[in-house]
Amino acid sequence: MTGTLYGLGVGPGDPELITLKAHRLLQQVPVIAYSVSREGQAPARTAVAPHIPVGCVEIPLNPSVDCDSKPDAATAEAALGDVATALDAGQDVAVLCAGDPLFYGSFLPVFGHLAERFPIEVIPGVSSLNACASALVTPLVAQGEQLLVAPASLPARTLTIRLSESDAAAITALPGHFAKVRDCLAATGLLPRSRYIEQATVGQQRILTLDQVDAEQIPDRSMVLMRRDSTDRTF
Incomplete structure (x- = not known):
């Protein structure tokens, strides 16, 4: 055996x-x-x-x-x-x-x-997805909504289209791609509805708006969450 x-x-x-x-x-x-x-x-x-x-x-x-x-x-x-x-x-x-x-x-x-x-x-x-939403104290996705989970390595056009079609999104694998992600969110008008989280649940945890993030200093354990619902006061 x-x-x-x-x-x-x-x-x-x-x-x-x-x-x-x-x-x-x-x-x-x-x-x-x-x-x-x-x-x-x-x-x-x-x-x-x-x-x-x-x-x-x-x-x-x-x-x-x-x-x-x-x-x-x-x-x-x-x-x-x-x-x-x-x-x-x-x-x-x-x-x-x-x-x-x-x-x-x-x-x-x-x-x-x-x-x-x-x-x-x-x-x-x-999962990191649940941990980041909990750290941000915001709903990840609500009933009837569509959640996009996408790697930041997607082509900019593809990512922009998918973001524009989603009620909420989690973007992973940010190192080397953060500036592109920020541009895609800006192009869809969703930048104000997005937050950056790194090292969720551990001592080095940080939550920032995307304009506060140094695109050259992105650790592996990081994620961007977007939630379109403007009634969510956390964002």
């Missing part, structure tokens, strides 16, 4: 936003794995550091396997070899994922490579 692979959503960064189920599994599994950036940061591990039991085996995953990449089979096999070895030995492995595993999650490449070989269970977590 092989071990079970858990995609463990650990929330947006605040250690208190881990679910009870994720906490229970974190105490039970003998092995955890998590993505490490090229700068050596591991936000998913940082989020649950107070909850990791003594003696738990840790497997850092190199940056070739993350939510922004689609590694080929050889690259994925090399990066996930230790995870597969533990599972083959009958050990359960929890892959920690900041936010939710299936919402732009770092678990997705792991899932894509190992899903056919091992039993998998996904534990949902508080």
